[in-house]
Amino acid sequence: MLLGLPEFEFSSAHSVDEACALLSKHGERATVFAGGTDLLVKMKHRRTIPAHLINIKGIPKLDTIAHDGHQLQIGALTLIQGIEASQVVGKKFRVLKQAAEVLGTTQIRNVGTIGGNLANASPSAEFAPPLLTLGASVRCVGSSGERLIPIGEFFLSPGKTSLRQDELITGVQVPDLPSGADCIYLKHSLRRMDVAIASAAVFILFDGDVCRDVKIALGAVGPVPFRAKKAEQCIRGERLGANAVETTLLEAAAQAAADESFPIDDFRGYATYRRKLVRMLVGKGLERLIARTRA
């Protein structure tokens, strides 16, 4: 069935200040419009009926990727395809490139933005698990000025974030990985273009054979993407040199991640299946990172 859009007013902002002023003026009636790949689908299905759309695509300089020697700054309007193609992302933040590569189809990646991916606050948002393991922050601007929200405090519930009504995401700030650290993102979906049934990002930092730090973040297995901290505790500070011990510890971490997840049953998969996927993805992620570190 071809679904039409509900009626709405439309205005275009040409600066961040103008967008914030329009958000303040129209209040709850207004919604930001970036690529529209999430928003228009929701509007067609009447899951949201905003009276006023504020197009932010004309705001200059929000679509750039820059690295200042210590951290990466990704503008909110950066296309998924732009992240996939970025040399600095590919070289220093490979895990973000991995997330971009598996998000939707080429058409979606050519229109959808990273700001939209985060603001939409889907439990399966592709960039959330990698950004959680990287310790990223979301930069936003509203009528009371600019603030940085740690990504772990950004997602509140499905579709809800800690953004205030008059705030706009302007970018994402990602600190460099510590020297020697590595990070991987794994997603399971039925077809390549589908959203994740379960996903996991794993970050690991070794000091010789000892796991000095580890971060494990999960997507699509709870109301918001989250860190599996009990799983991390299974291996943080442990010597992962002797094979038998290592296998036991990795299995314990993967199982703890599955136990920490609280997925729902839906048309994509049952909760029990999703927990099994978490165990598999986390186990595989840890094994691959350890193999890469020792190569």
Ligand SMILES: Cc1cc2nc3c(=O)[nH]c(=O)nc-3n(C[C@H](O)[C@H](O)[C@H](O)COP(=O)(O)OP(=O)(O)OC[C@H]3O[C@@H](n4cnc5c(N)ncnc54)[C@H](O)[C@@H]3O)c2cc1C
């Ligand atoms: C066929 C299809 C496949 C998809 N596959 C995937 C997938 O595999 N993985 C995945 O994660 N997603 C997927 N998506 C969802 C979507 O494409 C992405 O989440 C995309 O990054 C959204 O970006 P957008 O610019 O299109 O957001 P929009 O649709 O424009 O906006 C989404 C929401 O964010 C708000 N918003 C947008 N930008 C800002 C901003 N700068 N500040 C404040 N609020 C803002 C809007 O008001 C809206 O509520 C898919 C969508 C489709 C249609």
